[in-house]
Amino acid sequence: MLFKVRSAAVYGIDAHVIDVEVDFSGVKLDKEQFNTVGLPDAAVRESRDRVRSAIKNSGFDIPPTRITINLAPADLKKEGSGFDLPIAIGILGAYGALHNKDVSDFLLVGELGLDGSLRAVQGMLPIAVAARAQGIPNLIIPASNAREAAVVQGVNVYPVKTLLEVRELLNSASMGTLIAAPLKVETADLLSEMQHFPFDFKDVRGQHVAKRALEVAAAGGHNILMIGPPGSGKTMLAKRLPSILAPLRFEEALETTKIHSVAGVLDAEQGLVTHRPFRSPHHTISDAGLIGGGMMPRPGEVSLAHNGLLFLDELPEFPRNVLEVMRQPLEDGMVTIARAAMSLSFPARFMLAAAMNPCPCGYFNDKSRECMCTPPMIQRYVSKVSGPLLDRIDIHIEVPAVQYKELRGGVSAEGSEEIRTRVLAARERQHERFSAAGERTKGSAKAASRPVFANSQMNTQQIRIHCELSSEAERLLERAMQQQGLSARAHDRILKVARTIADLDREEGIAVKHIAEAIQYRTLDRSYWS
CATH class of the missing domain: 3.30.230.10 (Ribosomal Protein S5; domain 2)
Structure with missing residues (x-):
């Protein structure tokens, strides 16, 4: 039978x-x-x-x-x-x-x-x-x-x-x-639950420039690289970044939950991923662990961080081949793993936060400590992070050592709740802008078209539409491109960051001050070590 x-x-x-x-x-x-x-x-x-x-x-x-x-x-x-x-x-x-x-x-x-x-x-x-x-x-x-x-x-x-x-x-x-x-x-009840974070920005003393850069990064979903000496607070800042990120929308939560379900890391009692993921792999991770792999390919850390945050501490300590495989997900928001039996694609649209020392000893450009590294040592250390990878990071920011007066000062720092309020307002403006136009991302042939939720996800055509500049702003950007030798990819990322800064300022147009601040976040390119 x-x-x-x-x-x-x-x-x-x-x-x-x-x-x-x-x-x-x-x-x-x-x-x-x-x-x-x-x-x-x-x-x-x-x-x-x-x-x-x-x-x-x-x-x-x-x-x-x-x-x-x-x-x-x-x-x-x-x-x-x-x-x-x-x-x-x-x-x-x-x-x-x-x-x-x-x-x-x-x-x-x-x-x-x-x-x-x-x-x-x-x-x-x-x-x-x-x-x-x-x-x-x-x-x-x-x-x-x-x-x-x-x-x-x-x-x-x-x-x-x-x-x-x-x-x-x-x-x-x-x-x-x-x-x-x-x-x-009731999925609506799950997503509307009050989110509690163990870390808050009010614990961070000083670092006002870095906190402003993190606010811009969170508002637009931009990748960010923090460079500074040991103990300056890079890891401390990164751990507090999830506390100012926008909450997951249902479409994002569903796609993120699918990945965690396949990987076997989903909390059975929860049922749905309601917080943006925060993944922080150790620098000894392999390329298969970061990107995914296996005989029957499984998601890696970049996919587990989909719609969330991937934090890479001590960036130059990661093997160069591991860092280079991140180029595709950073560009397309998708990872394609090909095997003899099949080829599978995993979503990997994440926000990258990375931290590194400026040199092997960590005190290059530090005013309080003398750097003991020779130029060849610094060059070998820095060359572990390639130029194409740096190009794909929107914001490069210096995180200097905190001065004693700031560390022991009685002035209370701004908390995550206040910063998060501004980030949510900027994200809401972006959502209204993109949903009104019905715009979607257009990546590679294997990267499916998906809704645009943040400025960092804009393609070239959308940048032309939403990032129009005045003649004065055009001249400022042109001068910066020529003087700093920035690439075409860096040009697009400056415009995306400027669009986010304008959204934080609640302005429809991109002003000169927005372009100037966005350019400032590119000054830590290779010229930083010259």
């Missing part, structure tokens, strides 16, 4: 519906024969032992016969333990243990324990999205994955804990009334 169950497999951050077809010969054998076809990996092939024990320990007696399981379409590689549940239900249905002979309205995913209990699997949010896209109304999944899947509207999510519960649920469906109610999650 043939029985069909619908399941799903995740590729990249998207899922594909998989038909699980179970057939048995009907002829009793001395020993059960269990064959799985359809490009299964080792975890799927091993499911026969888990499924056999789960069925037996759930109180069912399956006679020894030849069982053939086909995972269709057969040309897609199947991996993971999520096919345990649909295979077990397919076997029970083939042997007549289910009243319902047609379960096409249900999509089943889950790993089985030997006792018949269900365990969570990765990538449940993309699976729920795929079920909705295919018009499958019901999703039966492990209870620990339920909140994650219930974020998707238009799909009934039924959390279950054991194989017996799944059988009873499907049998009740054959009678026209399900014995359980689907789980409901």
Whole structure:
């Protein structure tokens, strides 16, 4: 007898519906024969032992016969333990243990324990999205994955804990009334929850220029590089940057959650990523760890930081080959990983915050300490960060050592709440500007068109539209380009930063003062070490 169950497999951050077809010969054998076809990996092939024990320990007696399981379409590689549940239900249905002979309205995913209990699997949010896209109304999944899947509207999510519960649920469906109610999650309530941050800018003494630069970076989503001696507060400033970032919009939260779900780092109790991610990998990370990789490619740190912040401390300490692979995501907001079996793309539209010392000893240009480094030593140290990578960083800012009077002064510093208010107002102006025009990003052929949320995401055509300059501002920009030898990419980034500064000042046009401040944030290019 043939029985069909619908399941799903995740590729990249998207899922594909998989038909699980179970057939048995009907002829009793001395020993059960269990064959799985359809490009299964080792975890799927091993499911026969888990499924056999789960069925037996759930109180069912399956006679020894030849069982053939086909995972269709057969040309897609199947991996993971999520096919345990649909295979077990397919076997029970083939042997007549289910009243319902047609379960096409249900999509089943889950790993089985030997006792018949269900365990969570990765990538449940993309699976729920795929079920909705295919018009499958019901999703039966492990209870620990339920909140994650219930974020998707238009799909009934039924959390279950054991194989017996799944059988009873499907049998009740054959009678026209399900014995359980689907789980409901109000996504609006999740996103509107008050955000609490452990760090606040009011703890930072001095560094007014650096704090202003971080405010501009947060308002426009610009990449920023902080250069200064040890102990000047670069890491302290970076850790407080999330406290002034704009909250996630639902479209951003959904896409970010898909990545974290596939990577297996999503909090099961949360269900939806409601805060902008903050990722801070150590400088010993490999290029595969930063960008992603593996036989079946998985997201790396740049994708886990999608719609959030990626902080790279001690930037020159990262291997040069690791830093160079960031060029594509910084430019396109997308990472493409090619393997012999497949090529997958992961979103990686993040805000980069980096920190570095100006030299190996850290005291070049420092007024209080003498630098012990020779020019060749400084040149070797600085050359670890290439010019093309620096070009892709919008803001370069010097973070000098804090003076004693500022450190011990009684004047309270401005807190994150006040800065965040200005950042949110600037972001709202950007959202109104781009949503009114219906504008979307246009990256490489592999980078899908996506809505523009911030000034840093503007393409060349949008820069021409929204960054018009007066003749005086044009002359100032031209003079800076010639004197500092800036590239065409640096030209575009100056205009983007100037547009953000104008938004913070609540001005429609870009004035000379906005261009001047934006140019100031490029003065830490290579000329800084000359």
